[in-house]
Amino acid sequence: MVTIVLPIIIAIVALLLLAGSLYVVKQWQKVAVIRFGRIIKIVDTGLHFRVPFIDSIQRVDLRMQTVDLRGQSAITKDNISVGIDAVVFMRIEDAEKVILRIKDYTEAVSKYAQTSIRDVIGRYSLDDLLESREEIAKSLKYVIDELSKDWGIDITRAELQDISLPSDMKRAFAVQAEAERESRAVLIKADAELEASTKLAEAAANMRDPNAMQLRILSTINDVSKDQSNTIVLALPLDTLNAAGIQGVASLAAIKPKFEQG
Numbered sequence: 001m002v003t004i005v006l007p008i009i010i011a012i013v014a015l016l017l018l019a020g021s022l023y024v025v026k027q028w029q030k031v032a033v034i035r036f037g038r039i040i041k042i043v044d045t046g047l048h049f050r051v052p053f054i055d056s057i058q059r060v061d062l063r064m065q066t067v068d069l070r071g072q073s074a075i076t077k078d079n080i081s082v083g084i085d086a087v088v089f090m091r092i093e094d095a096e097k098v099i100l101r102i103k104d105y106t107e108a109v110s111k112y113a114q115t116s117i118r119d120v121i122g123r124y125s126l127d128d129l130l131e132s133r134e135e136i137a138k139s140l141k142y143v144i145d146e147l148s149k150d151w152g153i154d155i156t157r158a159e160l161q162d163i164s165l166p167s168d169m170k171r172a173f174a175v176q177a178e179a180e181r182e183s184r185a186v187l188i189k190a191d192a193e194l195e196a197s198t199k200l201a202e203a204a205a206n207m208r209d210p211n212a213m214q215l216r217i218l219s220t221i222n223d224v225s226k227d228q229s230n231t232i233v234l235a236l237p238l239d240t241l242n243a244a245g246i247q248g249v250a251s252l253a254a255i256k257p258k259f260e261q262g
Helices: 002-021 095-101 105-121 126-132 133-152 167-207 210-225 238-244 247-259
Strands: 024-025 029-035 039-045 046-049 057-059 065-075 081-092 154-162
Touching: 002 024, 024 029, 029 046, 039 095, 039 126, 065 105, 065 247, 081 095, 081 105, 095 133, 105 133, 105 154, 126 133
Parallel strands: none
Antiparallel strands: 024 046, 029 039, 029 057, 065 081, 081 154
């Protein structure tokens, strides 16, 4: 009986040891094999073997990771307090450095990024900050990347998601924007009046021709006479009436001097 049970137990133990010595590395991972406290190799995707009870493994995720930096406060170059929401994108490019040189790389990058935001924002005035968000994001990425390279981490991108201003500054910007809109409206109106006055000056120059003036007067009479409900009395020059062919104008012109002599 003992001779039967013992081989079974040995076989089970062997299977357990074999199962514990095999491990799978996924496509988005790298694994460090540690033997007696030292990394002996970094393995890639696939099925691998380790020495039971001697080798241990530590997995490193190579996928893109984000560090959320919300509600960060900073002071601009012109001493205005602003709130910053930013995000940093990073990925591990050297698994061995990440394991050996930094304990919690996500926390480390987050803390350093918070410090870097305050430093970078302090180099810009508020106006420059609002106009140069992309440039500031690039500066932030560069500063963080300089340190994180020593940890085996690559900072691929940094973005400023939002810039929050104090309430009094928001009101000031609203007043400024309204003033700029009113100024543009005044300029547009002035340009329109200038163009109109130029056209009127040209029209007045053309009206020096008597025939053109007569045509303009007749056109005006035609326009105002369309509404027959109104009685309109016009004092027209004799030249205009003669041009229109109205009867009796010539006789009136002849009688007028006689009345003046009497």
